[in-house]
Structure formats: C-alpha cells, structure tokens
Amino acid sequence: MGNFARQVLEIVARIPEGKVTTYGVIARALGNPRGARVVVWALWSGPSGLELPYHRVVNSKGQLAPPHIFGEGVQRECLLREGVTFLPDGRVDLERHLWIPEIEEP
DNA sequence: AGCGTGACGGTCG
DNA sequence: ACGACCGCCACGC
Numbered sequence: 001m002g003n004f005a006r007q008v009l010e011i012v013a014r015i016p017e018g019k020v021t022t023y024g025v026i027a028r029a030l031g032n033p034r035g036a037r038v039v040v041w042a043l044w045s046g047p048s049g050l051e052l053p054y055h056r057v058v059n060s061k062g063q064l065a066p067p068h069i070f071g072e073g074v075q076r077e078c079l080l081r082e083g084v085t086f087l088p089d090g091r092v093d094l095e096r097h098l099w100i101p102e103i104e105e106p
Numbered sequence: 107a108g109c110g111t112g113a114c115g116g117t118c119g
Numbered sequence: 120a121c122g123a124c125c126g127c128c129a130c131g132c
Contacts, residue, residue: 002129005129023113027128032128036114037113041111058113060114060115063113064113065113066113109131111129111131114126115125116124
C-alpha cells in the first residue's frame with residue numbers, strides 16, 4: 001500500500017461519530033486536490049478486518065456508496081445509528097455533518 | 107511502458 | 120436542477 005493510501009486510512013480512522021467526510025475533502029487535506037479517485041482506491045485496498053469507519057465517507061453531494069459495497073441499506077443504517085441526519089432526497093445533510101480534517105502534509 | 111479501473115468531481119448544455 | 124461528459128491519479132496486470 002502506498003503512502004497516500006496509508007494517510008487516507010489515518011484520516012478515515014479519525015472521522016468522529018455522527019460526522020462524515022468526502023473523498024474530495026480527504027484528497028485535499030492530503031494536498032492532492034484532484035486525488036478523489038485515489039482515495040477510493042485506498043478504501044478498496046484498506047484492511048477490511050480493522051474497525052475503520054469506512055461508512056463515514058460519502059461523495060461531495062452527500063450520496064452514499066452504491067449498495068453492492070456495504071450491502072443494501074447498511075451504510076445508511078450505520079450512519080443513522082450514529083445520529084447522522086438525511087435530507088428528504090436521501091442524501092446526508094452535509095451542512096450539519098461534514099467533518100473537515102486538519103491539514104496533514106508538512 | 108501502456109492500459110484499464112474506480113465508493114470521484116467540476117463543468118456545461 | 121439534472122444528467123452527460125471529461126479529466127483526474129495511483130495501482131495492478
């Protein structure tokens with residue numbers, strides 16, 4: 001796993017309960033503004049056993065990952081359980097729950 | 107050394 | 120507002 005991917009996972013590990021962040025935000029925090037897709041790759045390659053809150057990462061519109069990733073409705077339920085609220089159209093209410101990590105890179 | 111692959115994001119019609 | 124398009128970056132083959 002590359003260095004970037006490791007840093008991605010470090011950030012994911014720090015997303016507070018009841019909060020979410022986005023692929024793009026993580027990429028920017030790591031100084032790679034156009035690296036959103038690499039963040040995706042990092043999540044794929046990350047350890048599945050470890051208790052990382054992968055479900056707290058959504059896209060820039062607040063939409064959840066497609067069902068085949070976590071299973072139908074699973075991601076949504078995890079977030080609901082943690083107190084995340086959704087808009088009528090099913091997107092996460094980013095206004096309230098978006099979490100921006102502190103800048104990492106030196 | 108290409109080339110295909112994304113759980114993406116912004117821009118434009 | 121919404122979809123279609125296109126650029127993006129690291130990685131594995």
